[in-house]
Amino acid sequence: MVSELAKPVFFVGFMGAGKTSVARKLARTCGIASVDMDTYLERREGKRVRELFAEAGEEAFRAIETDVLRELAGKDPLLVSCGGGAVLRPENRAILAERGYVVYLQVTADEAASRISDVSTRPLFRDLETARATIEARLPLYEDVADAVVNTAGKSVAAIAREVRGVLEREGILWQRK
Numbered sequence: 299m300v301s302e303l304a305k306p307v308f309f310v311g312f313m314g315a316g317k318t319s320v321a322r323k324l325a326r327t328c329g330i331a332s333v334d335m336d337t338y339l340e341r342r343e344g345k346r347v348r349e350l351f352a353e354a355g356e357e358a359f360r361a362i363e364t365d366v367l368r369e370l371a372g373k374d375p376l377l378v379s380c381g382g383g384a385v386l387r388p389e390n391r392a393i394l395a396e397r398g399y400v401v402y403l404q405v406t407a408d409e410a411a412s413r414i415s416d417v418s419t420r421p422l423f424r425d426l427e428t429a430r431a432t433i434e435a436r437l438p439l440y441e442d443v444a445d446a447v448v449n450t451a452g453k454s455v456a457a458i459a460r461e462v463r464g465v466l467e468r469e470g471i472l473w474q475r476k
């Protein structure tokens with residue numbers, strides 16, 4: 299099946315919420331392209347996220363992330379899985395809100411930790427306590443940009459993708475091409 303999007307759909311949420319997996323699954327079932335911000339950024343910069351954090355620091359990473367977000371928001375509408383911290387900068391939140399439809403995937407720190415096999419690839423996950431505090435601090439930002447909120451607790455990636463698809467169809471963001 300081939301579908302169309304009225305505008306880019308941005309998946310936001312904490313690390314391990316399933317942004318990349320759900321966007322990919324939805325892309326496969328709808329015949330729409332998906333792109334992962336972290337992967338796109340790594341290809342563009344020729345470096346891994348963890349190298350950029352270690353060599354240039356978080357602020358430099360965030361500046362590149364904003365560039366990438368702007369670039370992706372300007373393309374033909376795609377399903378975009380955002381970096382977990384993409385909501386931190388006010389200018390990013392403005393891009394998300396003005397240019398796209400934002401789906402916030404909720405996850406607890408405990409569930410995220412149980413899903414992520416190698417937290418060393420996510421420099422800001424660190425340990426469970428830090429993850430809990432970071433989620434707490436970011437909650438208002440995720441909620442602020444969200445057009446739709448989907449709780450992922452105990453649900454499979456396929457079930458979440460179906461739920462998101464239902465929301466996007468109801469909202470007139472996604473439809474089947476005739």
Ligand SMILES: Nc1ncnc2c1ncn2[C@@H]1O[C@H](COP(=O)(O)OP(=O)(O)OP(=O)(O)O)[C@@H](O)[C@H]1O
Nearest residue numbers: 312313314315316317318319382413414453454455
């Ligand atoms: N609903 C789910 N149930 C079980 N495992 C999941 C679910 N969603 C994602 N996972 C697993 O959790 C891990 C992290 O998922 P994913 O990379 O999609 O999250 P993310 O939100 O993109 O995280 P990040 O912000 O770090 O990129 C993957 O191994 C994935 O297979």
Ligand SMILES: O=C(O)C1=C[C@@H](O)[C@@H](O)[C@H](O)C1
Nearest residue numbers: 336347381382383420421422
């Ligand atoms: O939550 C965050 O701040 C991050 C999440 C990842 O997707 C990467 O973008 C990076 O590790 C930072």
Ligand SMILES: [Mg+2]
Nearest residue numbers: 317318334379
């Ligand atoms: Mg991801």
